[in-house]
Amino acid sequence: MIGPIPCRVASANRPDGPFPLNNLPYGVFSDGGAPRCGVAIGDMILDLAACADRGLIADAGCFGAGALNGFMARGRAEWDRVRAALTALLGQGGQGDLPLVPMAAARMHLPFAVAEFTDFYASRHHAFNVGCLFRDPQNALPPQWDHLPIGYNGRASSVVVSGTDIHRPMGQLRGPQGPRFEPTARLDLELELGAVIGADSPLGARIGVDRAEDMIFGYVLLNDWSARDIQAWEYQPLGPFQAKAFATTIGAWIVPQAALEPFRRRGAQRQAPLLPHLQDPRPGFYDLQMGWSLNGQVMARVNHSVMSWSAAQQLAHHASSGCPMRVGDLLGSGTISGPGPDQVGALLEMTRGGAEPVTVAGQTRRFLEDGDRVDLFAHAHGAGYRIGFGPCTGRILPALPDHGPCPEAAGGLS
Amino acid sequence: MIGPIPCRVASANRPDGPFPLNNLPYGVFSDGGAPRCGVAIGDMILDLAACADRGLIADAGCFGAGALNGFMARGRAEWDRVRAALTALLGQGGQGDLPLVPMAAARMHLPFAVAEFTDFYASRHHAFNVGCLFRDPQNALPPQWDHLPIGYNGRASSVVVSGTDIHRPMGQLRGPQGPRFEPTARLDLELELGAVIGADSPLGARIGVDRAEDMIFGYVLLNDWSARDIQAWEYQPLGPFQAKAFATTIGAWIVPQAALEPFRRRGAQRQAPLLPHLQDPRPGFYDLQMGWSLNGQVMARVNHSVMSWSAAQQLAHHASSGCPMRVGDLLGSGTISGPGPDQVGALLEMTRGGAEPVTVAGQTRRFLEDGDRVDLFAHAHGAGYRIGFGPCTGRILPALPDHGPCPEAAGGLS
Numbered sequence: 001m002i003g004p005i006p007c008r009v010a011s012a013n014r015p016d017g018p019f020p021l022n023n024l025p026y027g028v029f030s031d032g033g034a035p036r037c038g039v040a041i042g043d044m045i046l047d048l049a050a051c052a053d054r055g056l057i058a059d060a061g062c063f064g065a066g067a068l069n070g071f072m073a074r075g076r077a078e079w080d081r082v083r084a085a086l087t088a089l090l091g092q093g094g095q096g097d098l099p100l101v102p103m104a105a106a107r108m109h110l111p112f113a114v115a116e117f118t119d120f121y122a123s124r125h126h127a128f129n130v131g132c133l134f135r136d137p138q139n140a141l142p143p144q145w146d147h148l149p150i151g152y153n154g155r156a157s158s159v160v161v162s163g164t165d166i167h168r169p170m171g172q173l174r175g176p177q178g179p180r181f182e183p184t185a186r187l188d189l190e191l192e193l194g195a196v197i198g199a200d201s202p203l204g205a206r207i208g209v210d211r212a213e214d215m216i217f218g219y220v221l222l223n224d225w226s227a228r229d230i231q232a233w234e235y236q237p238l239g240p241f242q243a244k245a246f247a248t249t250i251g252a253w254i255v256p257q258a259a260l261e262p263f264r265r266r267g268a269q270r271q272a273p274l275l276p277h278l279q280d281p282r283p284g285f286y287d288l289q290m291g292w293s294l295n296g297q298v299m300a301r302v303n304h305s306v307m308s309w310s311a312a313q314q315l316a317h318h319a320s321s322g323c324p325m326r327v328g329d330l331l332g333s334g335t336i337s338g339p340g341p342d343q344v345g346a347l348l349e350m351t352r353g354g355a356e357p358v359t360v361a362g363q364t365r366r367f368l369e370d371g372d373r374v375d376l377f378a379h380a381h382g383a384g385y386r387i388g389f390g391p392c393t394g395r396i397l398p399a400l401p402d403h404g405p406c407p408e409a410a411g412g413l414s
Numbered sequence: 415m416i417g418p419i420p421c422r423v424a425s426a427n428r429p430d431g432p433f434p435l436n437n438l439p440y441g442v443f444s445d446g447g448a449p450r451c452g453v454a455i456g457d458m459i460l461d462l463a464a465c466a467d468r469g470l471i472a473d474a475g476c477f478g479a480g481a482l483n484g485f486m487a488r489g490r491a492e493w494d495r496v497r498a499a500l501t502a503l504l505g506q507g508g509q510g511d512l513p514l515v516p517m518a519a520a521r522m523h524l525p526f527a528v529a530e531f532t533d534f535y536a537s538r539h540h541a542f543n544v545g546c547l548f549r550d551p552q553n554a555l556p557p558q559w560d561h562l563p564i565g566y567n568g569r570a571s572s573v574v575v576s577g578t579d580i581h582r583p584m585g586q587l588r589g590p591q592g593p594r595f596e597p598t599a600r601l602d603l604e605l606e607l608g609a610v611i612g613a614d615s616p617l618g619a620r621i622g623v624d625r626a627e628d629m630i631f632g633y634v635l636l637n638d639w640s641a642r643d644i645q646a647w648e649y650q651p652l653g654p655f656q657a658k659a660f661a662t663t664i665g666a667w668i669v670p671q672a673a674l675e676p677f678r679r680r681g682a683q684r685q686a687p688l689l690p691h692l693q694d695p696r697p698g699f700y701d702l703q704m705g706w707s708l709n710g711q712v713m714a715r716v717n718h719s720v721m722s723w724s725a726a727q728q729l730a731h732h733a734s735s736g737c738p739m740r741v742g743d744l745l746g747s748g749t750i751s752g753p754g755p756d757q758v759g760a761l762l763e764m765t766r767g768g769a770e771p772v773t774v775a776g777q778t779r780r781f782l783e784d785g786d787r788v789d790l791f792a793h794a795h796g797a798g799y800r801i802g803f804g805p806c807t808g809r810i811l812p813a814l815p816d817h818g819p820c821p822e823a824a825g826g827l828s
Binding site: 143144145235238239241242245272277318321356 | 529569581583588620622633653655661691
């Protein structure tokens with residue numbers, strides 16, 4: 001296992017910090033001016049647009065943009081070249097003044113324009129737990145579960161960056177006198193890792209799992225907020241819709257796949273042989289300690305390698321019909337849950353559908369209450385360094401009265 | 415009922431032509447140069463970019479683009495202003511030479527960049543027929559069917575323009591010795607009308623049905639190609655995914671909502687009272703004769719007003735959780751099927767899941783075969799004129815060997 005790479009930004013050399021020189025995650029920030037691309041290093045952001053302007057890195061011509069899509073679209077050879085250049089620039093032999101912005105003084109934006117959002121169902125524990133609650137233990141796991149990574153198309157327009165407040169959604173709920181339209185009473189989180197796709201594939205093309213690996217630019221933390229009562233009423237037969245359409249929070253930093261290479265690990269034991277097009281030649285999971293806290297109290301910790309379907313397998317399945325993939329596509333791993341109640345990525349599982357409430361700082365919780373704050377976290381532990389993802393946080397605000405924000409105010413209707 | 419509006423383009427005055435001056439559908443075309451926006455009139459295309467250049471219409475500054483999104487984003491007041499200007503320009507009192515391109519000499523492109531694609535399930539007949547085949551008559555209609563417009567997020571990247579060949583998709587199919595990865599054996603069409611959204615709504619905003627009407631720019635024909643065997647294996651519990659991800663064909667011409675105003679009609683009788691946020695103050699359907707042919711033989715004819723959920727109701731439901739809507743969102747009506755076997759919008763229903771094959775030009779069909787060609791059509795019949803949608807056609811090609819088109823060749827992976 002490689003050790004920490006010494007950095008001339010002192011705060012990057014703390015062994016427990018999330019952003020050493022081994023990491024170099026990409027994000028989009030502003031500090032008064034227009035949003036532009038940067039890299040997290042210690043407690044600073046290296047301004048990539050300024051680096052390019054000053055000739056510190058060869059101008060990729062895409063770092064002045066308010067989204068990373070342009071850089072992502074350049075492809076893996078360019079990702080590797082820029083990563084090598086940044087490693088040299090920030091290393092202890094690096095030359096030139098660095099355009100650094102204190103992280104504390106910067107505002108983070110959505111790091112890329114989400115083309116489409118697809119969410120999967122790849123933890124066997126989660127699928128079984130939820131299947132028991134929505135159906136029954138005999139029918140918990142659908143018959144295709146072990147043969148393909150089950151997924152559905154989510155909504156890209158409601159993907160927001162860490163720190164965005166989430167209003168409790170209204171929705172149609174089943175009731176004894178017929179359905180009602182009310183604020184959800186069963187608001188939940190889902191702990192996930194999101195894979196960010198950095199390459200297009202044309203209509204009709206299938207993608208092998210090995211090639212799919214090369215299309216993944218990096219990973220973000222992802223909280224797929226869910227309204228379980230809306231979901232229970234709506235999800236048959238066409239799947240979740242408004243129950244998950246109101247918001248999905250992602251972390252502001254995209255950790256490059258290269259930073260996670262030393263942490264590759266095999267996933268859960270397979271229960272059935274795979275068809276050739278889904279076989280993964282390499283371990284497709286990571287030794288990544290993940291978890292989430294509620295109002296500051298850690299509720300669950302779980303390793304990414306409990307999962308059964310890797311992002312590359314999911315991508316290969318996604319394109320197996322010839323469906324084109326695009327730069328900026330976001331693939332949610334599915335809720336990451338291990339076998340124990342302190343390893344689950346959703347309150348639905350932890351409280352068994354609300355039947356067994358948990359105590360958080362002296363208060364009882366079945367589902368999320370107004371004012372609650374959820375933080376996801378993830379770290380890979382190297383020898384003398386960590387790879388962190390930064391925060392993925394959201395606070396629940398009360399449901400909005402009437403129609404919520406006025407479309408006119410946003411220039412939507414004119 | 416208003417009559418035909420006389421036009422100085424002679425071919426627009428034929429009473430049975432699809433594109434009279436009453437229609438003015440928008441599209442994107444090219445004739446050797448770059449794609450740009452135009453309007454169909456008779457058998458010609460009025461070049462809107464050239465009109466703006468010549469000062470024939472006030473320059474909206476967005477007609478030189480290869481997609482209508484810029485114009486759509488200007489909002490309803492601008493749509494109305496341009497429509498009035500085009501009506502005057504093309505009317506018999508209009509002044510100035512018209513920059514017309516013969517339709518026969520033009521190539522049509524996707525008329526707008528599809529932001530996200532959502533598909534619904536809004537014909538009670540279709541939902542019942544399909545529910546009987548995938549489940550059973552007792553469980554055919556899910557309990558929420560009469561209370562909300564059931565929908566799911568589809569895949570936007572595979573929406574293609576009329577005339578694009580469709581390769582038979584591969585997919586995972588249930589088999590007696592376990593699943594297989596093979597070309598679909600149950601390839602189907604779905605006759606739909608697509609609503610094109612021309613306004614944004616912000617995160618958290620709900621949309622009333624009346625306001626939703628104002629956000630609809632127009633309508634296109636839509637064929638939601640479906641692989642029924644892939645669907646049967648994958649769709650529980652999270653809905654259709656690869657079964658519908660490989661291609662969705664839309665017509666090249668967006669018929670403005672204004673052109674359909676005289677044809678408003680109430681939809682199917684409601685079976686249950688609606689919650690207030692889904693109540694439609696106006697008839698939300700159209701007296702539109704729709705249908706489809708297979709290899710030139712008309713297979714079904716049906717009126718749009720058999721449907722139970724209007725596009726405005728679907729849009730209101732879509733945003734009911736606060737999900738943001740965006741310019742370029744495409745909402746499929748759901749398969750349009752009436753009560754009779756000659757009124758259904760899919761082979762699945764017509765052949766009862768393949769059990770009762772139909773004869774087409776002397777050949778037997780359960781599902782689509784390689785080489786088959788499907789054409790959708792729709793017309794509203796006014797007094798002395800028609801509003802047409804132009805073709806929505808696709809031909810089935812054999813499944814692609816190996817991985818299909820090479821991603822490298824398309825510049826996707828580098």
